[in-house]
Amino acid sequence: MSKAVVPFQLAVPEAELSALRARLAATRWPEAETVGGWNQGVPLARARDLIEYWRTRYDWRVCESKLNAFGQCRTEIDGLGIHFLHARSPHANALPLLITHGWPGSVVEFHKIIGPLCDPVPHGGSADDAFTVIAPSLPGFGFSDRPASSGWGVDRIAAAWAQLMQRLGYSRYVAQGGDWGSAVTVSLAKLRPAALAGIHITMVLADPISSGAFDADEQDALEARRVYATAESGYARQQATRPQTLGYGLADSPAGQAMWIYEKFGRWGGCAGDPETVFSRDELLDNIMLYWLPNTGTSSARLYWESMASFKPTPLDLPVGCSIFPREIARPPRKWVETLYPNLFYWNRPDHGGHFAAFERPEIFVQELRNCFRKLR
Secondary structure: OOOEEEOOOOOOOOHHHHHHOOOOOOOOOOOOOOOOOOOOOOOOHHHHHHHHHHHOOOHHHHHHHHHHHHHHHEEEEOEEEEEEEEEEEEEEEOOEEEEOOOOOOOHHHOOOOOHHHHHHHHOOOHHHOOOOEEEEOOOOOOOOOOOOOOOOOOOHHHHHHHHHHHOOOOOOOEEEEEHHHHHHHHHHHHHHOOOEEEEEOOOOOOOHHHHHHOOOHHHHHHHHHHHHHHOOOOOHHHHOHHHHHHHHHHHHHHHHHHHHHHHHHHOOOOOOOOOOOOOHHHHHHHHHHHHHHOHHHHHHHHHHHHHHHHHOOOOOOOEOOOOOEOOOOOOHHHHHHOOOOOOOOEEEEOOEEOOOOHHOOOHHHHHHHHHHEEEEE
């Protein structure tokens, strides 16, 4: 097996982009929803507007150039080609940061934080807070390979990430994640490679510990759990049980793939239900393109089939930092989390932001990572 780390340049053939536009033009639409707002999903008028923008005005080459400029690489680990961004800091004391996205995200989520993390001085920070950023695409996501056999769950991904950091020559690093990135980062901390100094997560899972009356923070956490279980988890059950059946529609219809993702940015982002109040259309479509172009709607869904049961509260004794954003899916109070993480060295609840914090509130997210990992430098 080759251990080479090779540069990777995106250059999507124009024929693929033309074929996409033709598919978008041929979209067969359903009738409109029978209730107001987003209660049945993405409203037809919003869907048609986004697809028309995608077909006639969106420019993939802007995103392609941006990703190429960050420094993209690929390497083979455990028989699978892994794609990652490798943005090196100009500062000699930069702390290597391994950051992992989730679903329905991608490395596109990090495009606004990489510059401030790698070179803080032009962005109002200190050179002492510099990071070198390593951002892999999960197996079956983006431009990483799609696993051809089962077994690529979060524990195997975490082991691959440990190999990646060793292969890159980093003898000491920290790790961060949200959504599936949180699960992978927790699994990495459980694996505890010698080079891993500590982790930071934004999606924190912890069970209630109170046997009496719950306080306001606990009631908020319990309400968030109830809402997810009753109104927000249908996608997860489908992907965890029948990803292949779902995948035929996602692979064949760019409009279907787009709406499967677009809705989640509206429901989970800190945007009062309307994703375009926080994200630009180009940003949303950049992320959607990292599912459409490499045809990863099905393979990304399979991570739920592989690992849904392992996405649960996990005790850790490694240093753990947590930032609980107010519109995050899970919002446990500190006293629940401390029972899992006795070495909880950083805790904060920012005033703004949701599930896609790095994408939505890059300034806040960057400051959270600076504040957190300053304690481990």
